[in-house]
Amino acid sequence: MIRMTNVSKKYPNGVTAIKDLSLTIESGEFAYIVGPSGAGKSTFIKMLYHQLRATSGKIEVAGFDLIGMKDRDVPYLRRKIGVVFQDFKLLPRLTVFENVAYAMEVIEAQPQAIKDRVLEVLELVGLKGEIRRFPNELSGGEQQRVAVARAIVNQPEVLIADEPTGNLDPETSDGIMDILEAINQRGTIVLMATHNKQMVNERTHRVLAIEDGRLVRDEKEGDYGYED
Amino acid sequence: MIRMTNVSKKYPNGVTAIKDLSLTIESGEFAYIVGPSGAGKSTFIKMLYHQLRATSGKIEVAGFDLIGMKDRDVPYLRRKIGVVFQDFKLLPRLTVFENVAYAMEVIEAQPQAIKDRVLEVLELVGLKGEIRRFPNELSGGEQQRVAVARAIVNQPEVLIADEPTGNLDPETSDGIMDILEAINQRGTIVLMATHNKQMVNERTHRVLAIEDGRLVRDEKEGDYGYED
Amino acid sequence: MKTRTLKRHLNDSFKSLKRNGWMSVAAVSAVTVTLLLVGIFFAMIFNFNKISQDIENDVHVRVMIERGTTSKQKDQLQKKLEKIAAVKDVTYSSRKKELNKVVGSYGQSFKMFTGDDNPLYDVYTVSTTKPSQTIKVAKHAKQLKYVYDATYGGNNAKKLFKVMSSVRKWGIGFTLLLLFVAVFLISNTIRITILSRRDEIGIMRLVGATNAYIRWPFLFEGAWVGLLGVIIPIIIIDVGYGWVYRHMALSMASAGYSMLKPGIFLFQLDLTMAVIGIVIGALGSVISMRRFLRI
Amino acid sequence: MKTRTLKRHLNDSFKSLKRNGWMSVAAVSAVTVTLLLVGIFFAMIFNFNKISQDIENDVHVRVMIERGTTSKQKDQLQKKLEKIAAVKDVTYSSRKKELNKVVGSYGQSFKMFTGDDNPLYDVYTVSTTKPSQTIKVAKHAKQLKYVYDATYGGNNAKKLFKVMSSVRKWGIGFTLLLLFVAVFLISNTIRITILSRRDEIGIMRLVGATNAYIRWPFLFEGAWVGLLGVIIPIIIIDVGYGWVYRHMALSMASAGYSMLKPGIFLFQLDLTMAVIGIVIGALGSVISMRRFLRI
Numbered sequence A, B: 001m002i003r004m005t006n007v008s009k010k011y012p013n014g015v016t017a018i019k020d021l022s023l024t025i026e027s028g029e030f031a032y033i034v035g036p037s038g039a040g041k042s043t044f045i046k047m048l049y050h051q052l053r054a055t056s057g058k059i060e061v062a063g064f065d066l067i068g069m070k071d072r073d074v075p076y077l078r079r080k081i082g083v084v085f086q087d088f089k090l091l092p093r094l095t096v097f098e099n100v101a102y103a104m105e106v107i108e109a110q111p112q113a114i115k116d117r118v119l120e121v122l123e124l125v126g127l128k129g130e131i132r133r134f135p136n137e138l139s140g141g142e143q144q145r146v147a148v149a150r151a152i153v154n155q156p157e158v159l160i161a162d163e164p165t166g167n168l169d170p171e172t173s174d175g176i177m178d179i180l181e182a183i184n185q186r187g188t189i190v191l192m193a194t195h196n197k198q199m200v201n202e203r204t205h206r207v208l209a210i211e212d213g214r215l216v217r218d219e220k221e222g223d224y225g226y227e228d
Numbered sequence C, D: 001m002k003t004r005t006l007k008r009h010l011n012d013s014f015k016s017l018k019r020n021g022w023m024s025v026a027a028v029s030a031v032t033v034t035l036l037l038v039g040i041f042f043a044m045i046f047n048f049n050k051i052s053q054d055i056e057n058d059v060h061v062r063v064m065i066e067r068g069t070t071s072k073q074k075d076q077l078q079k080k081l082e083k084i085a086a087v088k089d090v091t092y093s094s095r096k097k098e099l100n101k102v103v104g105s106y107g108q109s110f111k112m113f114t115g116d117d118n119p120l121y122d123v124y125t126v127s128t129t130k131p132s133q134t135i136k137v138a139k140h141a142k143q144l145k146y147v148y149d150a151t152y153g154g155n156n157a158k159k160l161f162k163v164m165s166s167v168r169k170w171g172i173g174f175t176l177l178l179l180f181v182a183v184f185l186i187s188n189t190i191r192i193t194i195l196s197r198r199d200e201i202g203i204m205r206l207v208g209a210t211n212a213y214i215r216w217p218f219l220f221e222g223a224w225v226g227l228l229g230v231i232i233p234i235i236i237i238d239v240g241y242g243w244v245y246r247h248m249a250l251s252m253a254s255a256g257y258s259m260l261k262p263g264i265f266l267f268q269l270d271l272t273m274a275v276i277g278i279v280i281g282a283l284g285s286v287i288s289m290r291r292f293l294r295i
């Protein structure tokens, strides 16, 4: 479960990116986060896995109270959350395989289990042939898929994806969405920021619209909702 | 004018990303490059501004012969080409203003001209309020717009954009497309890799489809053409 | 920590060292050059110390025996001299021998004083265990029976003492400075390489690695950098010192001094360098990354 | 290059230095520590040289004049001595004075030889411009008329010569080594900071900057790092040397030696450090980035 109560986030440069935002996402939900560029979607997401500390308010994720959390507990929160970062954040010195495996190694999984599972998820995102490559030897879309693979490899309680299909063609995007929905079926919360109007409209889920740091819309079976 | 003749590109790791590709783009044309993730779109684009050297074949861009080009002539080629990189490639230690201004400074433009022009293009992409920020203080979409601003600031002969709207909401994307089309109206070649099906279908231009490194489709008034 | 995890950390540290390419080379060569300097300087300063001691030890107390002292009484005196604290050994030299020495340095005209005309005294040359004890021993000896006078080297020796001891004092100061510099430079180099990897460390945190988990491979990597960096200095110092030793030994010996024997000295020096390189490499690495291990 | 462009480059270099934050601090402190070492060591080695020369210069040739030489003949001899190459000055000392010296170091019993009994000779003490010339001068003097004998210091002096000259030789070697090390460490540090900015350089190339355009700000930045890095060493060395000079001068003087006067010496030393810091900073920067300026 994710619960935010009156959360605000002000960056050191004075920008208030999230303003008094409250919402609850129950276990097993799938929610889109939509909104214009610079609305605060990524800021919102970064607070959930404690990359950013909220300036005020309360945040609760997967049983952790994120306000007043000790630094040393943060890794244990993050192990319950899979994240696809908007800028991928792959480790440049590790191969595709090692990047995905790293997320399993930190929880000290068995080597054989790591190997099997990593190959499995890499196959799922269509990168089984590229396991020995380094991130800078991949196309943008391929890097994004590695990021997706890493996020799901530990079968997290919460999956947070910041535009996981921004660099992907519609077909591959659909493949990724299939994966995310399948994970969601198994009870994982999936939270996904996206600009993909068509996808939001066709695969209906809860829609959270953020504009200028405020939650302006929250619909159970919503649509993208912005005209062009 | 851009002319490629039997161009192939093999990466050091053995991947042949472009295979015997030939095409001509006349001055004043607007062309989309479409194709699945990993098809070779970015590789194709990188060869045009000589970030990558073709393994074989001939490339001619804006009057430069790119094969056998001397390293010291490369900057002069690049000054005729504006590029929006898929990963933005902003200078992390420069502010938004300075990043855009840098492209004008290298051609030793007048300080006042730089100031005026940079503010003009930043206004165009909707970032006039963020000129003092550093790239890591921007949202993904904002960074992308800075990249667009930098690409157009020198009014280049050729504008190459690798997914310039991947991180943008449909409305902002439309704004960027308006800018690109306006530039194209003034005679600049615009070459744009994209996954945005709706955009390609609605704003019809020439479509070049690349799959597995080969040019598989070249239509004057094409559509995106991939089903989902 | 499970051995499996330890192995993984070791493995990761190797990989990272290799994949950091030129950065690793630059870090290793910084360690190399720094330790080479330390090694060469230490070899020099310790040998300088050794030799300056040799020189000081050259200075003895001359105990002049009153005329008419019987040889039995002389033996008594000798025993007493030998009992003075800090006296190493006592050698006898007759006035005749002494005159010959004077003749040697002041000219043949003294020759006329041979025999009973000899104005000099029989002398005990007393060497001390510590050069600094010379003055004390001389004073003590003066008060003994049958002693006419007890002198030591004189003005020149005093000057030499002063110079040597101040050079040595400066040497110690400079040794400490050099140690500090070496530690600083090595850890600073490691710090810079870590600074350039802050993003990497941030990503590790973001995917759920604990600080301890992140730290280990960096610690090992720092240690490898130190270890690799120390190899060349050790080789150069060992080979070079051996060479210098062989080539200098003779001329040194002819001047009455000797260098430190390579065996144990080189072992200690190598060990010092290895410890500095490896420990500072590892610690520098861990300490530098501390500030990136928040949030 | 237009002045406008130059100003821009300078500006960019400042900005970059500031915005690189800890990286700049680390680079500057590497320079600081390295040059501090260089400065202190150079201050020591040059003073050691100075003092060892003082000591060597203490050694003179003693030219003993034959008995019965008239004072006019002595004047003749003095002139001849003064004409020998490498002779600096010649001072006269009567046999009476000489005896007093002997009495001083060999005991009161020599007192009986005063007056005509004095077995010693009148002496010219000849000092040479170069200590190494002593032996030659002595040999030459021996062959002159009215000269009974010409000697120099003797065994001790020879030993001292040898030690001093070998220490000095090693000092020069070590000075060169230290210079090399300083140059290497500074340029290596700069290299690492540049390595971590290769992406930045790549982007500059991609947006149409020529290599020259990219290079200038890096060159200036390297120079600033050097300049900032040299400030603290200069202050420490200048203040510290002044302090040491004031506190040592007296005891040094009493031993008959003197340190180098701070004025010109410190100026030269500061200049050397500044040149190393700034030039190596700038050059290191430009050289390190060469390989990133392709394609």
Ligand SMILES: Nc1ncnc2c1ncn2[C@@H]1O[C@H](COP(=O)(O)OP(=O)(O)OP(=O)(O)O)[C@@H](O)[C@H]1O
Binding pocket: A011, A012, A013, A015, A016, A017, A035, A036, A037, A038, A039, A040, A041, A042, A043, A044, A086, B136, B137, B138, B139, B140, B141, B142, B167, B168, B169
């Ligand atoms: N590190 C930062 N420091 C200061 N301001 C920031 C920082 N990151 C983001 N901002 C600002 O906060 C606002 C919200 O940014 P955020 O990244 O959350 O937007 P977003 O909704 O994810 O946009 P996009 O769709 O473009 O990714 C923006 O105005 C942005 O400029």
Ligand SMILES: Nc1ncnc2c1ncn2[C@@H]1O[C@H](COP(=O)(O)OP(=O)(O)OP(=O)(O)O)[C@@H](O)[C@H]1O
Binding pocket: A136, A137, A138, A139, A140, A141, A142, A167, A168, A169, B011, B012, B013, B015, B016, B017, B035, B036, B037, B038, B039, B040, B041, B042, B043, B044, B086
């Ligand atoms: N630097 C590189 N070294 C080796 N292989 C590379 C490199 N860059 C890309 N590739 C490979 O070349 C192929 C084409 O990559 P490219 O980046 O051109 O794809 P793309 O069409 O731009 O894909 P996307 O839409 O995902 O950005 C891919 O298989 C990719 O893995």
Ligand SMILES: [Mg+2]
Binding pocket: A041, A042, A043, A086, A162, B139, B140, B141
């Ligand atoms: Mg975002």
Ligand SMILES: [Mg+2]
Binding pocket: A139, A140, A141, B041, B042, B043, B086, B162
């Ligand atoms: Mg691409």
